[in-house]
Amino acid sequence: MKNMTLASITAACSGIFFGNEQQQKLGIDGVVIDSRKVKENFLFIPIKGERVDGHDFIPEVMKNGAACTLSEKVLEDVDFPYIFVDSCEQALKDIAEFYRKNLDILVVGITGSVGKTSTKEIIASVLEQEFNVLKTQGNFNNEIGLPLTIFNIQKEHEVAVVEMGISDFGEMHRLAKVARPDICVITNIGFSHLENLKSREGILKAKTEIFDFLTSDGAIVLNGDDDMLETVKEVNGITPTFFGVANTTGNYADEIESLGLKGSKGTFHIGLDTYKVHIPLPGHHMLYNSLAAASVGKILGLTKEQIQKGIETLASVGGRNHMIEVNDYTIIDDCYNANPVSMKASIDVLTHALGRKIAVVGDMFELGEKEKELHYQVGEYIGEKVIDFVFASGELSKELIRGVQDTGNTCILKHFEKQDNLIEELKKNLQPGDTVLVKASHGMHYENVIKELME
Structure with a gap:
């Protein structure tokens, strides 16, 4: 992992290193919070859960070859290096942010009330036609899961497609600080998490925190048929790319035909390109997800043939249609x-x-x-x-x-x-x-x- 020595990790999380000078020069090969996934030369970050405290597994993971562990407790009489921190959860994000800043990779960040995972999958399927892509696995889209996704980025990866889920104000700001997206995609503004966000206006405000750490030469891709998202006109000099079915001012689809449970087909108008696409998964919403993927593909220079193939070879994900x-x-x-x-x-x-x-x-x-x-x-x-x-x-x-x-x-x-x-x-x-x-x-x-x- 690039520049991930114990010394640089200690500085990144504002920790205190316990060990000798030689050990601080050691570079790590991975970061985990699950003691069962520890491998030789890994960093272990113990997280306190509702039922289990990861600190209880520190002796075991160090015995199994971990290079170092974080700890919120002072460890007495130990013969292994560790980094003392105030909060392991915060340190997890700080270290992931440091790692992200050292990576030469494009990050596509995806959020929205509905369709984040489907959109992530179809964007990844499209971009895989040209790039080596890492994508969020499972539901690793929160303040624990996103940093772990960032740590999975290896030197061979060219693009990371990451899902970013929230339930309250401020969370997206913290996620964006870690991910530093080059392209921000928002699928829609619905009714999720009203308990904390109160209204669709509140949801829009919380979701658009994703722009807080958008790179200066980045791009924004938004659902132009969403009445809340269409109000986003410009962010730090960046004009959004809109997609939709009803809205034909950006990238759009027409001549749409439902194929029932076998999906749908339609004609896509992406920039100056026009082409027919068969979307293999059912549901009108998959048109929007596919248009988002086509928009991202176009921004990153893929051909219409590559975009077409990426959409048409999409496989469904368990638990989502x-x-x-x-x-x-x-x-x-x-x-x-x-x-x-x-x-x-x-x-x-x-x-x-x-x-x-x-x-x-x-x-x-x-x-x-x-x-x-x-x-x-x-x-x-x-x-x-x-x-x-x-x-x-x-x-x-x-x-x-x-x-x-x-x-x-x-x-x-x-x-x-x-x-x-x-x-x-x-x-x-x-x-x-x-x-x-x-x-x-x-x-x-x-x-x-x-x-x-x-x-």
Whole structure:
């Protein structure tokens, strides 16, 4: 890892080094917070969790070959080097920021209320046609996960595509300080995290903190169909590139044709280039994600053929509109997370299915004081569609069911106090040819529904 000696790391995190002068010259090969992932010559950063304190594993990781550890405690009578810091969590970010500044790499930072992961995947798929790309793995998009993603950047990587997720003011500022993005992408401004951010105006303010550390010659890519994002006109002399379907003033798509669960196709107008694209994943929202990817690809000099191939070879990600064919029926696995916008988008995907359509939905979290109203509105939206069954569990989902009922929709509605009962009843009602959407916030643990259906 470039310039990552114990001396430079100590300075970066304002720590106090305990060890000899020779040890300070040692360079490390990796940084981890998980004691099980420690390898020889790694730096271990012990994080205090709700149940486990990483400090308890310091003797073990040093015995297993770690070069050094951080510690918020003074370690008595030890024969290994360590760096004393006030906060390991803050040190993690400080060290990652130092490492990022020493890297010769382009960073694409992605945020938004909905579609961050899908957009990250499709941007990475496009850029991989030209560059060696590192992308955020899993849900490593917060103040712990983002620094760990930065530490995974190696000398062979040319572009890093990083997802940046927040729930409160100030978080994006701190994430941007670590990532130092060259290109900022914002997918939309929805209703996520209203509990802390209060309004869509608050969400816009929090999300646009991503611009705080945008490089001076960087680029901004925004959804021009979003009424909040279209108000962003210029940032530090940088004019945003807009994309959309309704807005044709920037990069846009037209001649759009839905292919049901097989995706969609349309004509893309990116700069002066015009070309037809088949998007292999279903949902109108995937058009926007693909346009964002095409916009980034164009900024970085990819040809239209490369952009086309990157979009058309995209594979789905588990937990996010992932199509699973099993036992003569289709599962739409979209259980990673949920908010009103993404829930409605997933319902739209379900409506394209052949055969009976079954929505298995659950509570959406972090919606603030309007949580019941927003669940009711999603229910009303479902009630306007042709859906055969709605199975739900969770206290807030009672409002969703009520919203469906009040539309007069005659679909079969069932609410369950316990998830086990929902799964049992769902299995009884399944028939060959059915399509089942599974959608809820991550805390509902609807991955258990997916597991049971696959078994």
